[in-house]
Amino acid sequence: MSEPVVVDAMGGDHGPVETVAGAVAARRELGIPVVLVGRAGDIRAELDRHGAVAEIGVVHAEDVVPMTERGAGAFSSATTSLTVGCDLVRRGSASAFVSAGSTGAVVSCAIRGIGRATGVLRPALAIALPSVTGGATVLIDAGATSDPTPEMIAQFALLGVSYAQLVLGVADPSVGLLSIGSEPGKGNRLTRRAGELLPGLPLRFHGNVEGHDVLAGTVDVIVTDGFTGNVVLKNVEGSVRAALTLVARSGVAGPEELREVARRYDPETHGGAALLGLSGTVVVAHGSSRAATIARACAVAHDLAEGGVVTRFGDHLTAEPVR
Amino acid sequence: MSEPVVVDAMGGDHGPVETVAGAVAARRELGIPVVLVGRAGDIRAELDRHGAVAEIGVVHAEDVVPMTERGAGAFSSATTSLTVGCDLVRRGSASAFVSAGSTGAVVSCAIRGIGRATGVLRPALAIALPSVTGGATVLIDAGATSDPTPEMIAQFALLGVSYAQLVLGVADPSVGLLSIGSEPGKGNRLTRRAGELLPGLPLRFHGNVEGHDVLAGTVDVIVTDGFTGNVVLKNVEGSVRAALTLVARSGVAGPEELREVARRYDPETHGGAALLGLSGTVVVAHGSSRAATIARACAVAHDLAEGGVVTRFGDHLTAEPVR
Numbered sequence: 247m248s249e250p251v252v253v254d255a256m257g258g259d260h261g262p263v264e265t266v267a268g269a270v271a272a273r274r275e276l277g278i279p280v281v282l283v284g285r286a287g288d289i290r291a292e293l294d295r296h297g298a299v300a301e302i303g304v305v306h307a308e309d310v311v312p313m314t315e316r317g318a319g320a321f322s323s324a325t326t327s328l329t330v331g332c333d334l335v336r337r338g339s340a341s342a343f344v345s346a347g348s349t350g351a352v353v354s355c356a357i358r359g360i361g362r363a364t365g366v367l368r369p370a371l372a373i374a375l376p377s378v379t380g381g382a383t384v385l386i387d388a389g390a391t392s393d394p395t396p397e398m399i400a401q402f403a404l405l406g407v408s409y410a411q412l413v414l415g416v417a418d419p420s421v422g423l424l425s426i427g428s429e430p431g432k433g434n435r436l437t438r439r440a441g442e443l444l445p446g447l448p449l450r451f452h453g454n455v456e457g458h459d460v461l462a463g464t465v466d467v468i469v470t471d472g473f474t475g476n477v478v479l480k481n482v483e484g485s486v487r488a489a490l491t492l493v494a495r496s497g498v499a500g501p502e503e504l505r506e507v508a509r510r511y512d513p514e515t516h517g518g519a520a521l522l523g524l525s526g527t528v529v530v531a532h533g534s535s536r537a538a539t540i541a542r543a544c545a546v547a548h549d550l551a552e553g554g555v556v557t558r559f560g561d562h563l564t565a566e567p568v569r
Numbered sequence: 570m571s572e573p574v575v576v577d578a579m580g581g582d583h584g585p586v587e588t589v590a591g592a593v594a595a596r597r598e599l600g601i602p603v604v605l606v607g608r609a610g611d612i613r614a615e616l617d618r619h620g621a622v623a624e625i626g627v628v629h630a631e632d633v634v635p636m637t638e639r640g641a642g643a644f645s646s647a648t649t650s651l652t653v654g655c656d657l658v659r660r661g662s663a664s665a666f667v668s669a670g671s672t673g674a675v676v677s678c679a680i681r682g683i684g685r686a687t688g689v690l691r692p693a694l695a696i697a698l699p700s701v702t703g704g705a706t707v708l709i710d711a712g713a714t715s716d717p718t719p720e721m722i723a724q725f726a727l728l729g730v731s732y733a734q735l736v737l738g739v740a741d742p743s744v745g746l747l748s749i750g751s752e753p754g755k756g757n758r759l760t761r762r763a764g765e766l767l768p769g770l771p772l773r774f775h776g777n778v779e780g781h782d783v784l785a786g787t788v789d790v791i792v793t794d795g796f797t798g799n800v801v802l803k804n805v806e807g808s809v810r811a812a813l814t815l816v817a818r819s820g821v822a823g824p825e826e827l828r829e830v831a832r833r834y835d836p837e838t839h840g841g842a843a844l845l846g847l848s849g850t851v852v853v854a855h856g857s858s859r860a861a862t863i864a865r866a867c868a869v870a871h872d873l874a875e876g877g878v879v880t881r882f883g884d885h886l887t888a889e890p891v892r
Contacts, residue, residue: 350750378811389749392757426712426799427673434715434796457803461811473757474797476749478804480780485808488701488784490816492830499821507815 258346268540332359379463422455581669591863655682702786712799745778
């Protein structure tokens with residue numbers, strides 16, 4: 247049996263009520279081994295409500311990183327649920343870490359607390375955005391590494407392919423490089439150089455894609471640097487919200503009728519983001535996650551850890567510049 | 570009387586029928602001096618239909634840059650309406666150039682054919698995106714300079730402020746720096762350094778903004794590099810389209826009912842893009858522009874040229890690194 251997924255009981259807008267319920271659902275309904283990290287008293291009280299005290303292990307962490315914390319202050323204490331959770335992964339006592347805490351804080355803690363996998367230059371954040379065609383497109387890097395080299399972007403592409411295979415079940419994912427023109431050679435220096443490396447990798451390279459391709463289903467994986475990726479991720483969210491606000495204001499449809507589209511296209515609601523390239527997998531669920539979403543995040547984390555998203559490309563994921 | 574605005578008669582999806590009608594409307598209804606550039610025979614035939622042959626000058630240019638041309642091949646001939654139009658601006662025979670041709674081709678021709686204004690390091694493309702609050706936000710650079718220095722980004726901010734004042738009529742525009750966290754110091758290296766320069770400029774600096782602020786009306790001007798700006802511009806377009814497609818598919822509202830929102834939020838339809846920082850102003854109208862849009866683009870070009878968008882900041886727009 248594999249090591250358990252460690253779930254941050256203190257993260258998210260709804261605290262232990264939903265995170266503990268999510269961990270219980272992951273264990274009972276999906277058969278995923280889990281442990282909970284956070285304030286042991288609070289967690290046991292919730293586990294007791296589910297009659298699950300004997301079923302799920304608890305690791306105590308005294309402090310809580312507030313949801314408003316976006317990175318810099320996440321290390322003010324070594325005994326937060328984030329730092330203790332990441333430490334369990336680093337020591338091999340857990341296969342993966344799931345948190346609905348602030349994305350910035352979780353990513354910062356994970357990079358510092360878990361460390362990179364062998365051969366991986368920098369980690370990347372992957373998120374599956376639903377496309378209008380019905381499938382999904384993996385956006386990577388959505389914000390972990392804001393100043394990557396071209397070689398790092400090439401590795402992100404491999405990590406994105408692995409994610410699409412393991413999580414979305416796409417056998418041979420196509421990969422597009424986010425740029426500002428579809429022709430090869432278009433883009434800034436970083437993107438142009440990455441565009442020279444990608445055709446040499448063992449993946450199905452589609453070529454350049456553009457901003458309007460992100461939700462169009464043009465490719466299975468869109469690779470970019472973490473700065474552009476994070477701007478795009480938040481821009482998708484804001485643009486969809488703006489369009490639906492205008493539709494509601496025009497009187498054509500009410501906010502209630504549009505809620506399903508809004509929910510589907512809130513990118514963070516859909517699937518959470520996976521931090522790939524570390525020695526253990528980390529999945530960041532949305533802050534507003536309820537139990538079912540936490541359970542699903544555990545399943546994604548488990549699949550990624552079991553599938554070996556980081557290591558399965560062997561020689562291609564090398565710390566040497568990709569040729 | 571100021572020099573005329575030169576209108577590319579051959580650009581756009583509808584050719585001289587709409588561009589000539591637009592030039593006539595600009596002259597007659599808005600009182601803007603214009604000349605037309607392109608195939609003289611075609612243009613005169615259209616002018617004749619409006620009884621305007623004696624009213625509007627024509628400069629002959631034998632060749633036409635196809636709408637599919639995105640930059641590289643735009644110089645295959647020195648006698649296209651783009652190159653001849655830009656040359657009129659360079660020689661001071663026209664105050665500004667308006668084209669509904671391919672954005673990439675127009676920008677390439679304008680940079681090479683007109684040249685930079687004194688003190689301007691690189692040009693930038695400005696576009697006004699309607700925000701949900703009812704106003705508009707200027708996005709600059711939307712794609713002219715894909716690898717700017719921090720000093721160039723600081724100049725783009727000044728150009729964006731000038732654009733917001735002259736075109737949108739905002740007296741003291743607020744400026745946000747597009748980044749991946751609202752706190753100072755968040756972002757990639759380029760953005761962090763630009764964020765150090767902006768507070769020292771004579772503009773109302775709001776601080777960092779994020780991808781979801783682009784349509785939210787958070788600030789009047791959003792400044793970024795031309796790579797990120799172009800990706801964002803096209804992502805807005807694609808995300809709004811995706812949201813409306815899903816609304817239509819859900820049956821809540823039909824495509825016809827959503828057309829007004831779609832049209833409003835097609836960023837290129839709304840206002841066109843202005844290339845700022847050259848020795849003459851260039852406005853790129855959308856390829857699908859009809860006469861009324863061409864006339865409005867002429868008005869924007871005229872306002873920008875008259876207002877001296879490039880020169881009014883005097884010492885602040887210096888070729889020396891901004892301190």
